[in-house]
Amino acid sequence: AVHVPAEDWGDGGIVNWLRDEMNSHPECIPSFLELLRVLPEEVFNYKIAARPDRRRQFVKELASAMEVALNILTACLNINELKEQVLEAFASWLWLRHRIPPSTLASHPLVLTALSSLNSDMLSEASVNVISELIHYTAARNLGGVSAQMPLIQVIVPQVMSLMAQLRDSSKDEEDVKAIARLFADMGDSYVELIANGSNESMLIVHALLEVASHPEYDIASMTFNFWHNLQINLIERNSYLSFGNEVSIEAERNRRLLVFRSSYESLVSLVSFRVQYPPDYADLSTEDLKDFKQTRYDVADVLIDAALVLGGEATLKILYVKLVEAVPSCGNDEHSEWHPAEAALYCIRAISDYVSVTEAEVMPQIMSLLPKLPRQPQLLQTVCLIIGAYSKWLDAASNGLSFLPSVIDILVSGMSMSEDSAAAAALALRHICDDWGKRLCGSLDGLFHIYQRAVIGEGTFKVSAEDSLHLVEALSIIITELPSDHAKKALEALCLPAVTPLQDIINQGPLVLGQATARELTVHIDRLANIFRYVNHPEAVADAIQRIWPIFKAIFDLRAWDMRTMESLCRACKNAVRTSKRFMGITVGAMLEEIQGLYKQHHQPCFLYLSSEVIKIFGSDPSCANYLKVLIESLFSLTTCLLTKIQDFTSRPDIADDCFLLASRCIRYCPQLFFPSVVFPSLVDCSMIGITVQHREASNSILTFLSDIFDLANSSQGGHYLSIRDSVIIPRSASITRILVASLTGALPSSRLETVTYALMALTRAYGVKALEWAKEIVSLIPSTAVTEVERSRFLQALSDAASGVDINALMVPVEELSEVCRRNRTVQEIVQGALRPLELNMVTVS
Template identity: 70%
Template sequence: MSMYICIQEAFSHKIAARPERRRQFEKELISSVGIASDVLTACLSLSEFKEQVLEAFASWIRLRPGIPSSTLACHPLVLNALSSLSSELLSEASVNVISELIHYTTAKSSGGLSAQMPLIQLLVPHVMRLTGHLKDPSKDEEDVKAIARLFADMGDSYVELIATVISELIHYTTAKSSGGLSAQMPLIQLLVPHVMRLTGHLKDPSKDEEDVKAIARLFADMGDSYVELIATGSAESMMIVQALIDVASHPEYDIASMTFNFWHNLQVYLTERDSYISYGNEVSIEAERSRRLQIFCSPYEALVSLVSFRVQYPEDHQNLSKEDLKDFKQTRYAVGDVLIDAASILGGEVTLKILYMKLVEAVGTCRNDEMCDWRPAEAALYCIRAISDHVSFVDTEVMPQVMDLLSKLPHQPQLLHTVCLTIGAYSKWLDAAPGGFSALPSVIDILMSGMSTSEDSAAAAALAFRHICDDCRQKLCGSLDGLFHIYHRAVSGEGGYKISAEEALYLVEALSVVITELPPDHAKKALEALCLPVVSPLQEVINQGPVAVQKIIARELTIHIDRLGNIFRYVNHPEAVADAIHRLWPIFKAIFDHRAWDMRTMEALCRACKYAVKTSGKFMGATIGVMLEEIQGLYHQHHQPCFLYLSSEVIKIFGSDPSCANYLRSLLEALFSHTTHLLTKIQDFTSRPDIADDCFLLASRCIRYCPLIFVPSPVFPSLVDCAMIGVTIQHREACTSILTFLSDVFDLGNSSRGEQFKSIRDNVVVPRGASLTRILIASLTGALPSSRLDVVTYTLLALIRAYGVKSLEWVEATITLIPLTAVTEVEKSRFLQAMSEAASGIDISAHTGPIEELSDICRRNRGVQEIVQGALRPLELNIVPVS
């Protein structure tokens, strides 16, 4: 028992041991494996301890002790475990021993499969001999149960272990080091027949469901592992493919879906050019590729038929629980992926024909009859939609018939929902195919019906309308009157459409992209018409006076502001948008003035302004000044972070424009000065992480786009101080923005453009260097979550690269603060060596181990973490060393 407990300590992480000590302990144990195995072998004679002996032996094998395969193959403990496996009294300990031996044969430390083949050849036959016991009526019920567990996929089973061994053997046969397939054919010819003998069990109704699952998993694993061999299309490999087709045909989805990964991997192997490199020239490659694709057409055609029915709604779909409905949706997604794989092999047109025939069959029993079963037609359309990306944009054979059938289907809500999504999925076909344009009127009629039928169908119809307008925009320029009619009905809420405010944005975007295709003069007029039904409700509220603007609920404003934002975003006519925002500025200003306290409204308004700035660019010069003046004044009163991100977009567009330098300088100094007064302690950062995030995003953008304005300004040192205070904020986005700003500061001198600012940067950073280093190392060692390690490491290395030898002094002074009870001198020296290499210009990206190890050491338990953080005190900008 003591030997078992001893070995278990090697794998336990409950004890707070240093990584180096844990590695040393494992080495000590491995060096004692010979003695341990001798003691355990001697104990085999004590029958009452046999179970404990085998359990202990399994744990020692888990150490991967490097015992030669030939030694293990004849070792008494191994032979005893094998004999116990096939004895009348099946023991759990013997199962554990064999399991660990199988894992041992695949471990790199044991030499890999080639070195362990004698042991593998001993283990596999012993396990396979148990198959016949499952049907032996003379076997004790408990023994049968134990053997059945070995083959159960989800239990503590030998089926999984056998599959693992076979899988590793298959990998071995295909490895270059083993000589490749031709050299390993004898082993392959031994393995495949043994597995193939289980095929009949898949359809045996007398088989227990768990056994069938285990056997199906074995075939699926074999397929995944043998995919390269199977892809050759040999007669033997097609036997495996047929077995996997049998698994895919199983009525239980959980069993059939086990093969889905194989079909995907096979598709990748058959279609990717790298699979054929060995065939040399392009002619040979294409010939072999065509040969293989031809061979696998039949299995994939069968697969399409076998899986497509699984997306059909169950009869009791209305009574499905939330969890069951979620599972059903996941099933549909998975089947859709399989159909995409099939279309990659067969081609979109062939796959479409198979699915179209299913649609025709379903439609034949479901035409304008409210009592018909709509579910088969919906399922067929779902599958047709799934493969849309693989169907030719100019298909003239099947797609026109599909589109023709859509108008004949009843307007059942779920069916209409899928019809609308299918129309949207084939919007590119509607644009490119010879008969696509003629189908547009009928499909738009269907979409209008979808908008009126149910909320789900309305959402699908709105999205499809967006896709059609996007892809057919040039063809639809002459149909603006009809499109505007649909648009007005949707945004006014008076047309009987069941479209939500969010989905109405799809129609806004749809009209916007069509207007983009118009000539500038026409686009300006169309833009005015597009804005009119959106602006009118806002103007009505403003006309009622300031009190009305202040009292109205935010949503009554943001619905319309968001629509304007999308118009400015998607109408790609810079001058027209600049003119529109100039005309609408009085409305925007009124909302700014009277709702500046309302974060939700301000975010929507600033987002709309951001899109206007982004689209209009320099054409917005007439309005940008008053806009910046507005947000500069309001930020001082209301501290809305969206004012900062709007300013960030302005900096991107106008930052390098000398004519804007004065008012940008005024804006930035006002925003940053006020922000640094808001964020004076870590608690301020924690309570307003949004302000911190947007502030330092803006600061980083200033470094990139207007360093001439930003770096020499008096707010630059204040922002560095502010960043030092807030580095340890736990909010992920705000923390990342702060660290990115600091690394941008340290990297300023890396470009020729930034060279002129090095002296200014140095005057700010060098006096703070020791504190910056201490805070960053404190962040590495526990002040921030380990998930932030990469960005903290990059920032620290940026500091090291920028200041070389001087930075090493800061690092050494910081590391000295950590007590030796937390980090030893050896561990400190490894970290310092890594920092020294970084300072000398060596690329440390491949040598971050010492940094990660220091982080792990200082986080190994709460006590150590508190000692380290107590020593480094990251929340204090300046500390006096304790003598």
């Protein structure tokens, strides 16, 4: 129906036609009712390929026929067997959010029928759908919001509230209870601003929502979670109180509301905290059920954060501490130990850690004293370790924090020995402690080294995985950063040793062994070195370390350049060393770049490009490095452009394209004096034009960003010096670039890339003004009128004209989005448009 103009249905459009047909063919009324129901759904069904203009017109046609539609539905109420169908159709028409006087709706037969049928076995589902839509209708901003809809709200709310007893009725079908709970949740979500006032009437709704939150079925209880979050925002954020004028009044009203809702959020904490408890059959859960359980814990944690924001972290902590104290007596060390409630309480306490003050001195000391007394059960120990990590800032700030350190370290060592999960939690916790305690742990470095060596060498009972051992690497690196320079060099050498020694051993066994080793045998050690170079913030010490280790790295580069995984790990280590050491790298960085420049010619590893990118960032503006860097970028770019000569090359190696154009953008920013005069600049622009439409998201974005950076050159501090070079390259290619960008907007790239493509096109327009508008006008004229109307063309070109005048791009997105939508509305149209624009042909059109 959305495709058929109103006049084609005869006098009055499709709704009048339906009314007349119903009168003429009463035996077909059920079929006509179904058609009436789906009409509003067509407005929101974007699988139906309608033009935006036609869709807007269809909405107007339906809105003008609203009264006729409701009259038809009202007349059909007299036929009992059609009531359910009538109510479903009414719910559908409410989607349109057409302005009907609230007093009219409040007394409308359709509304009254829906309200009176809430307790009907036959009609309850349809009635719930109507009331749900009415609730959303009353909250619609375009209809004046809640305040304008009070006559209707005052009819709906009492009827919904009367259903409260059914929430507790165990004889009710679960689906019926869900439907009722949905109405309460809808009321909460829709009227949250009204409820936030804290009136006696609104508190009745809050109590009802607490009742829903207490339901034993999690799917029902969780329907309220969104309400508690939105209510928290309304209570906390200053924007909710702007109407109260001055700061004193705002603060007074805010405090009043927080006091009103305090008991509700206190109840909420108690109602949701038990839901994170491990089920007795946890070990037997399927993968899907395990995923659901973890999601439940995350969702409950979010609710607890909302509560902490309203109540304050300390008040929330006290409630949860009571739960913990109640649970601890059941925690024995025998097989009948009931550890689940204690673990649940600790999980909840961890969830609110960011909202508990580091100066809290009443509850946290008791919790920290309690932790060593808990049984070392795997899941419980994992959560205890996570608690320690979460409250590491509190431990650092507490006056008696140091006294807890021995027992805390003992717990973490136990965690590393218990299971892989508890070991992961313990390693992360130790990293947090080192991060927060920093210099205070310098005296404990020997003990920390002992833990580190046991974990990375694999001695004893530790179960720390290679990935989780990186947390320990980071922990030690942070402490070493706090040491004086001379001590730091020695400590850094000791930290590197457990990673360097195995690599040296493999190399010492000869080229054959090094060549045949698995990537994992090498990367597990290289990744540790990468993290050391990243987190030890002693530039000179790291530069010395990389210089000593360089012969090992060079041997791996020379014999494993074919191995992408190892090369990525090695380049990451080198990148981190360059980033930390900067100009202290000296000779080593030259040797490193010479190595990758030579290897790239043979092995084409994209990680060689991103390592070069880091070097450009650090050394790009250094005149003493200019000659060397010029040779480097010309070598890398000339080779890459030879690898990417057609779209299929981009599709098969998007990683190379991605890193190539990221490097090019970095050259524009850090060494434009080397990049723009270079012989590779024109060939890189040509290469980018070939690859714009690659379907790989990162590669496409890197190419579009590179082009945008070129177009925005005048905005950069040094860009003005190179505008003439840029123009000499871009203007001869302008028509093709414009055509490919327009093709990308209209279907050559997925609609999810629309924003990035639009920015590139707008940047081109801003850079070249009237010329760019002429290019765009000629390109858009290539699209056949069967696909795009003159009005749609004009709106799009006007948006480009506005962009050239400096209008904010965000304000111009609607015409661009509409052109994109029109050209993608079905496969046939999309093929017509792409056939006209031919984005894969670089030189199809010449525009002067």
